[in-house]
Amino acid sequence: MKSDGRALIYMGNDGVSQNLLETLQLNDWHVKQTSNIDEAKQTMREHKLHVGLIELTCQHTESYLSQIQEMLQQYFQMEWIALVHSETGLNSSLKHIIAESFSDFHTLPVDPGHLLANVGHAYGMAKMKWDTVNIPDETDGLEQEMVGSSQQIQNLFANIRKVAGVSAPVLITGESGTGKELTAHAIHERSKCANGPFITVNCGAIPHSLIQSELFGYEKGAFTGANHKKLGHFEAAHKGSIFLDEVGDLPLDQQINLLRFLQEGTIQRVGGNEQIPVDVRIIAATHINLEQAVKTGKMREDLYYRLNVLQLCTPPLRKRPGDIELLAHYFFKKFSHEKNKTVKGFSSACLAVMRDYAWEGNVRELVNRIRHAMVMCENRLISAEDLGIDESSHHFHFMSLKEAKDRAEREAILNALARMHNNVTLTAKTLKVSRVTLYRLIEKHRININD
Incomplete structure (x- = not known):
């Protein structure tokens, strides 16, 4: 898989893509244009991409939307933005899939400033997952479960x-x-x-x-x-x-x-x-x-x-909450041959509960609960109840103030770097800190600015 710098994928019709392509290409984005799910999957297998744009309309069938959601679960490291023609005209199915599976949406016709801000933010968030994460493939054998970016x-x-x-x-x-x-x-x-x-x-x-x-x-x-x-x-x-x-x-x-x-x-x-x-x-x-x-x-x-x-x-799972979503998606994919065919992934509410749960049995408990839920869940998305997690129980680990501050600090730096195209001087001005301070924070949070 080759890296294409600031690259993204667009899936939709040609009428929308013309203005979209011009806006993005004028701002140094490399756009991989596809018209269907099979083409999109092939492109993502061949290129290391950070952001995906998908046009959604009310004419799309439930079956098509289900395939979209399954693809987004498979390529969970990427950030996905929905392109819709009218925010007020969305039906319940579109609203549901956007809320569950997309990080943002953009209302057409293209608003250049708004679109570039959306894409820049998504790119910064996706780099957090791509640049430090260890996601082994199926051929990695004995190290397959060593997944994480914390x-x-x-x-x-x-x-x-x-x-x-x-x-x-x-x-x-x-x-x-x-x-x-x-x-x-x-x-x-x-x-x-x-x-x-x-x-x-x-x-x-x-x-x-x-x-x-x-x-x-x-x-x-x-x-x-x-x-x-x-x-x-x-x-x-x-x-x-x-x-x-x-x-x-x-x-x-x-x-x-x-x-x-x-x-x-x-x-x-x-x-x-x-x-x-x-x-x-x-x-x-x-x-x-x-x-x-x-x-x-x-x-x-x-x-x-x-x-x-x-x-x-080896650190306990509760000390690396940022890895829990990565592990959940990884094991969902690994054991997908065992799952109920209707199950497509995890609800956002479920993932939030998983991040706060104490996981006293660590990764072994996580795997056990996910495999159980994949077989027994009767809905499209796994819930905390399917995992057997009682939200009223005491088995929860809550983020400390320091952990919350560090997470917010890292996200702010990544977002600013993405907006300023990794220009450290402009990023420091945006964040209102000195270049020396910014370099120190970049090193502290292990952020890669060479890409």
Whole structure:
């Protein structure tokens, strides 16, 4: 997909497009003109676009409007503006789809000043989604659910890249359901052992009596029933990575064997005497506080420091509310083959509730509720009730004053930059701040002004 700078797509009839094209092209917009939904989808697959303009009339059928709404759900990263011929002549179907799926509307005939303001604002809003968001496609495999544009998730991505290039052990901390295993996969796939195996071990799921033989293997005749030699998880991960999930659940008396491997790089199979060298990257994860476990005697202090050379923390979903809509649309698309055919997406009211909900089960809970709603919802758009969220419950996270201020500040800067075509001097004058202050705020909010 290629980037076309300040580009947008227009879908409608040629009579409207002539004045529209002239107005936009005179102001340095590149317009991709299409006449139907299939052409529009093909254009959006080939070009990285930020804004879409769609002409809507009362002559459009319910079926056509439904297809429009489905297309807008698919290309949710873009901002969409409806072009209507009369604000007072809109029927209920048009009013509904505009309110639910479009960020703005413009009444024809074209008012150049008003249109350019609408498009500029939409462009600035869309860049917030495009420039920092991580939206993997269907071929990205194990990292598919690592979706987001928030500062917290961007920091995690940056730290993954840092730790992937070295061989030191990594400890991933975070609440259940925040994507610790996905983070481990991402580290492995960017490391020098990416072509080797990635072995996952849930330390809390192995019976106490089998831990040593499962991790390190055993020799033939080591115990009754050991009729042949078996390699353990560590040897299976040779030249690759081993992910020790819930390492804090490893019994205290079994931790010495893991410590010995970290110190010496060798393992000894149960029933054997040979020290076998194994080349493997250790990535461990836990949802408990291991420092507290050390203090209470449940974790060896020397093992803790051996594991905790590099530490990453996966942020809880309630700390990244700006990612919730992106995740919702992503999982809706991912599981679309499971949904009721009448379901086309989420209502705006539902998305607002989702942003404020506390998500104690994090991304895992989000996926569970969305998949349930996609099957059980009987309407075109999923509601909070379909997700099983009780709006009267206490499970809501409300934005702090600082979070609200930061969000408003970033949006104001993006809007001003879009109106001033990324001219920093004019943007600073518009916002009534110095250029130095504006550059500091641009850096603070990680805004890309090079596009």
